[in-house]
Amino acid sequence: MALPVRVLQMSSRFAARSAVLLSSVRQVTRLTRRSFITNSTQNQLQFKLDERTAHSSLDLFKKETGVIYRILGVDPTHVQDSPLRFRDWAVVLADSHIESGRHYWEVTIKKSDEFRIGVAEETTSRDECIGPNSTSWVFSYVQRKWYAMTTNKMVPVNLVGKPERVGLLLDFEAGKLSLVDTQTAKVVHTMKTQFHTPVCPAFALWDGEILTHSGLEIPPGL
Template sequence: MRDLIHLQFRLDERTAHSSLDLFKKDTGIIYRMLGLDPSHVPNNPERFRDWAVVFGDEKISSGRHYWEVTVKKSQEFRLGVAEALMSRDECVGTNNSSWMFGYAQRKWFAMTSNKMVPVTLVGKPDRVGILLDYEAGLLGLVDIEKPRIIHSVRVQFKSHLCPAFGLWDGELLTHSGLEEPEGLK
């Protein structure tokens, strides 16, 4: 068993779409329908212009990592990882440089390269875990009540990854620096 590195990250304001407000020392995001006027947001090449997406500020290139996300009042969101250099003109989950778990229309799905695979998860938990094992090429959606991996995506990661989040209503709160729950092998 490799040691779990307790990944600590904040949300990277430089990548945040103008409709996403960061709060709680950059660990949470709120979707604002109107958002900021994009012309009032510093124009930098790392920012998502067309999609309500934000990245975490840590780059991951090895190890096993675990974090959790609390979902508040959101009916449409995506959680997962993306290559740090992913094009900012694309949405997470629609290309082959991001691997996401999403929730929309009261259903969960896994999403890569614009292919959606239904995830059988009853109801919508208020808090879920994400497990990333870089070398094993595993991204898992974790039911923290049980705890168990509900669904996993297998992929050969080839470059630096960042935690990635998409949000189209409500708010998300990230919890990093956590111990991986017992029994997730």
């Protein structure tokens, strides 16, 4: 028996609406999956060194991922005036800030007997070195010994010798900055604090050179 024209029209409209609804659900599902994939990699911090913050004795190289100390300083014609630049201490900050999550990066040290690596608040004073103040947290290597430094406190770190490469693990919410032995993928020492503002990777150097490695996954077990 043939169906009335009105019934056929309603069926067609229902089918069309169902197709649109199904298409929308599929689209939302795809977007949700994409968002999940994006969020799963958010802890892989990628950064370069910010030339605007670098003291005039520090020269960046290898696409701003490395820094070398020059006794005579960088050619003054190559150093632009910037209020972000450290004025009295050989310090440089990264160009990315951290305000949440867990992040891991590594540092290769070459021919340096005195350096500091860690994090500092974006607004840390450009007239002070990283380590002695309350706006930075660093691991310092000097006179063949390691120290954890912040707010004029120096705590010896039981790490024998100077490895060529070390890791740093930052847990922003937990207020932890850890020095990691890259050979064993184990934490050597952890500094505990409470971060109130965003921080960024920070480096100080008085001889030799260091190379940064970011965009790394956190080693299993850390």
